[in-house]
Amino acid sequence: LKRGPKTMTSETTDAEGGSGGSSVLRPGASHDGADARAIDPHSFIDPEDGPLQLDPTTGVPKVLKAYVVHQDPVITVVPNFLSDREVAHLIELSEEYWVPSVVGTGVYKTNDESKDLKNKASPNRTSYSAMLRSAQTAEVERIEHRLAHLAGMDVDYLERLNMVSAWAV
Secondary structure, eight states, X not given: OEEOSSSEEEEEEEXXXXXXXXXXXXXXXXXXXXXXXXXXXXXXXXXGGOSOOBOTTTOSBSEEEOEEEETTXXXXXXXXXXXXHHHXXXXXXXXXXXXXXXXXXXXXXXXXXXXXXXXXXXXXXXXXXXXXXXXXXXXXXXXXXXXXXXXXXXXXXXXXXXXXXXSOO
16 A cells, blocks of 8 residues: 555555556545544445456455555555455354453563463453454455455464454354
8 A cells, every 4th residue: 555645545456466556545534533433445436447346266356455544543444355255254153252352451561462461351341252263264264365465464474363243142
């Protein structure tokens, strides 16, 4: 992703990692951090681009476009990153693993999170989490590789996918 002098742009990437060009961030709302905004990822899709060309294996568009909607911290929206089938698969995998979400507490003293931070339940946290295993299924592995590519990192350094539900399960 790159930022022009006055406009935010996004670079598109095909499934093989090649560049697909760049496009200007469309929704005109200011994202200066003064207030929170809900962003509909589908609002970035330009009808003039025509129908999405989907990969027959994954159901995901052959070209994904990433849009930077906030600079500090960098927040990026990727419409259609997951197909409906992939979302259903992730939810199905999570069904038996939901547990109350925890929060990390502690003080950095040694720069070793395993020593400095402890996860514990919080009465203020009402969500539930389900941690998936790395490459738990072929579909999870494809998602992990797509995510690692988007993040510009090797999949070996990607953390496990953690599903979060804000509703009681």
